[in-house]
Amino acid sequence: MTNVITYGTFDLIHKGHIRLLKRASELGDTLTVCLSSDEFNAEKGKKAYTSYEDRKYILEAIKYVDKVIPEYEWDQKIKDVQENDIDIFVMGDDWKGKFDFLKDYCEVVYLPRTQGISTTKIKEDLGLSDAKDWKA
8 A cells, every 4th residue: 555645734725736635646545634733834934714623624525635634843744754654755846855855764756736826826816915925
């Protein structure tokens, strides 16, 4: 069995999120999503529109996702990979090279982002006055 993991905030779920989850799930038998907690987002300077519990609820309803676990800090990735018997770590290619340190523990794959869509763009399109400060 091949286990895959990805990380993110997954705020205001859109086509790009679904494409990432679909492509990540196709790389293995199970997909675990490590979802940034509200507290961790605050530490990163991000503000999600949707609460952690609601984002978790939505992710668990997506057919490509087998398991959702919380992300509390940057340094938990090695532990997550080991504790969840992960074979493949997946992130968008905007993070290319930043998680290569995990290659000692699993395969690392960077997938191309879906062009023309992002949570930041959605927030800007909706006219949220501080959308550029949301960084999600």
